[in-house]
Amino acid sequence: MNYSELTRVMRRLAIEAGEKIMAIYESDDFDVKVKSDASPVTEADEAADALIAAGLRAAFPDVALVTEEQADSHGVEAMTFLIVDPLDGTKEFINRRGDFTVNIALVEDGAPRRGVVYAPAKGRMFYTTATGQSVEETGPFDPETPGETTPIGVSQPDNDALMVVASKSHRDQATDDYIGQYAVKDMRSAGSSLKFCLVATGEADLYPRLGRTMEWDTAAGHAVLAGAGGHVIRFDDHTPLAYGKPGFGNPFFIAYAPGVELKGG
Incomplete structure (x- = not known):
């Protein structure tokens, strides 16, 4: 290529x-x-x-x-x-x-x-x-x-004051409960793949997604975040989110800047 x-x-x-x-x-x-x-x-x-x-x-x-x-x-x-x-x-x-x-x-x-x-x-x-x-x-x-x-590059997170971004149209109690495990300084909502980009620019430290997404929803934002030093992992076992899965559906995932002390599900 x-x-x-x-x-x-x-x-x-x-x-x-x-x-x-x-x-x-x-x-x-x-x-x-x-x-x-x-x-x-x-x-x-x-x-x-x-x-x-x-x-x-x-x-x-x-x-x-x-x-x-x-x-x-x-x-x-x-x-x-x-x-x-x-x-x-x-x-x-x-x-x-x-x-x-x-x-x-x-x-x-x-x-x-x-x-x-x-x-x-x-x-x-x-x-x-x-x-x-x-x-x-x-x-x-x-x-x-x-x-x-x-x-652009990811932030150096302060785990006592994290900046979190979450979905604007798909927030639910499970997401709020997960975010509640962190010490959050500021919480903002954004739509679409902009959430990945906000982590990529350092405007947010953490973006958890506990809901259905497809690979076409996430691939471009994932690439941008990876190119800025960030990671995207599966929510269940914290392994890297992989692509080319049958049907192109994603499991729940977490996008974050290295340095965030991740919590369990």
Whole structure:
């Protein structure tokens, strides 16, 4: 894999998809449908998916592609694959809360190695460079010409005053009970894969997820966090969260900055 070309293509496609998403987001109305799993999907999801999938297949025709919106891709069995959530945080999008992202990632040997997370309504974009270092780019964002980037890195946590981030739309009592085991200085909510990025930039130390997610929800954010020095582990046995699982479903997990004294389940 040519990582320089991958970074260029993923970044460009994320921005172009973000432009399509924002045009629909800022319109007076948009269609919302319900998928077979009862989750919502909008015309923005579908437009962004078509653009990204076509762009990735053109640039990397020999690499398998898994994308949330194309069910026929969910049977892919490969060690190396691209994985896409064209609009992560559809509920945030529908409610016009802004916490939605475009997620594109490369998985190699069970781990997300490269990724981009773009939050067009927030004006924030995070991605891994060709070397694997994660950066945040400052907008405005041009698909063809990268702007100024700043390397990002995880915090040095203070276990007596941790910064915790959790889901905005999927909080439950089990999550609150787990967080309650820590000495928390500040607690914030965020939607979509932005939570990984907040840990990656040092704005949070810990992100536990005790709920269902899919690999396309997490791969890009996981790659960004890994490139910033962070870790993502399974909640049950604290082994690394692996990718390429049958059906692409994730177990509960914990994303964190090294130095956080992790508690049991």
